[in-house]
Amino acid sequence: MWETYLVLVGLLFVLTILPKIPNSHWIFRFPDFGKIQITYFTVITFALGFFVEKSAYFWYLQGLLIVMFVYHGFTLIKYTRLYKVKKHQQTGNSSKKxxxxxxxxxxxxxxxxxxxxxxxxxxxxxxxxxxxxxxxxxxxxxxxxxxxxxxxxxxxxxxxxxxxxxxxxxxxxxxxxxxxxxxxxxxxxxxxxxxxxxxxxxxxxxxxxxxxxxxxxxxxxxxxxxxxxxxxxxxxxxxxxxxxxxxxxxxxxxxxxxxxxxxxxxxxxxxxxxxxxxxxxxxxxxxxxxxxxxxxxxxxxxxxxxxxxxxxxxxxxxxxxxxxxxxxxxxxxxxxxxxxxxxxxxxxxxxxxxxxxxxx
CATH class of the missing domain: 3.60.10.10 (Endonuclease/exonuclease/phosphatase)
Known part of the structure; x- marks a missing residue:
């Protein structure tokens, strides 16, 4: 179980870092598509961590997962209703819908x-x-x-x-x-x-x-x-x-x-x-x-x-x-x-x- 947890943390970290590298190859660009899924799996992996046998590096890895969640969440929250933008009503000057x-x-x-x-x-x-x-x-x-x-x-x-x-x-x-x-x-x-x-x-x-x-x-x-x-x-x-x-x-x-x-x-x-x-x-x-x-x-x-x-x-x-x-x-x-x-x-x-x- 510890090995699975370690692999998941490593994979999520790599997928988080790759889009930051200024290279146009699809390997570096594709992880951006899965930011939503990466965020979900970061939460799941964090929860999984509490069911594995603890090691000296456990809390460092859990801390890394929290940092990755905050990093992705800071971007993604803008694309939800939690991020408030002004609503606009039609007026007499507007076109019809x-x-x-x-x-x-x-x-x-x-x-x-x-x-x-x-x-x-x-x-x-x-x-x-x-x-x-x-x-x-x-x-x-x-x-x-x-x-x-x-x-x-x-x-x-x-x-x-x-x-x-x-x-x-x-x-x-x-x-x-x-x-x-x-x-x-x-x-x-x-x-x-x-x-x-x-x-x-x-x-x-x-x-x-x-x-x-x-x-x-x-x-x-x-x-x-x-x-x-x-x-x-x-x-x-x-x-x-x-x-x-x-x-x-x-x-x-x-x-x-x-x-x-x-x-x-x-x-x-x-x-x-x-x-x-x-x-x-x-x-x-x-x-x-x-x-x-x-x-x-x-x-x-x-x-x-x-x-x-x-x-x-x-x-x-x-x-x-x-x-x-x-x-x-x-x-x-x-x-x-x-x-x-x-x-x-x-x-x-x-x-x-x-x-x-x-x-x-």
Missing amino acids: HHFISANVYQFNKDYSKFINLITKHQPDVFLTMESNGAWEKALQVLEKDYPFQHKVTLENTYGMHFYSKLKIVDAITHYFVADDIPSIEAHLKTEDGFDFVFFGVHPPPPSPTEEETSKERDGDLLSVAKRVKDFTKPVIVVGDFNNVAWSKSSILFRKTSHLIDPRVGHAFVSTFHAKSRLLRFPIDLMFHSEDIFIKDLKTLENFGSDHLPVYCEFFIDHQNDDQEERVEQADSEEIEEAEEIIEEGKEENGERDAVVTED
Whole structure:
């Protein structure tokens, strides 16, 4: 039992330290995804310690576990309701409430009807799909009568994206910031009550043993988006499968560089992947917004057969309310320089992806 306890303490310590090392290899980046699980296992291991045979180092190890719990907890508590943020009400100056759904549909998920039923049930004003290929595009044609405005990027490499809207699309652009097979969608929308805003859909590749060896393309792509949106005068929403967590160094740099707000702070983790495992579920489908976007609700919806849960958001726009200004952080000169370096590294990275990906 003592050996098991010792191994657990050592493993938790390594997983805590690895993300602090400035290396883009997935081995150093992946433990950030499991911060919630690492915190739970730290508590369990601490409790287990009282049932093992004591040694001279016991209290030192228990003390180390307490330090690790406080370290992780200090970060994670910000993504719970225990961390108080001001709530905002609609006024006569606000737009009406709008809704969107963002969903990684999983390219090889053939249960199209479940997703179509989900859209029909919740009736979002706009929705974004990721990993949507030609088969998904064909299946979603039944929704085009209700969603007359579309922007489609049909790919078979698991990075296809489709955007559907009841709101008028004034302009739409497909960006390939770091690679010619990794798109992002920029859609300029106008609401029926006359409010303009920009919807940005992203899906960069993850650092993992089965996909990209490093986080260079992911981070370069996301920081390219941040650089693009920071000077927009219109309200901005950036959403999608970030393949990242909100508390990682690169996400914090994204937030500061883009001048956007993380709505999970003071709300919830909103964990999405893997849809079939509650224990190993990570909050990697993220959203950020400008200070004149006010979030009324942010949550996951029911599983429709994908490996990701869909994200549902209800929001309104208010140009007159400046209460969220204090939540906007801006990158300093050193961080801006770091972001530029990461963007260039992302462009130089040669991700090896097949044009057509088939299910193994």
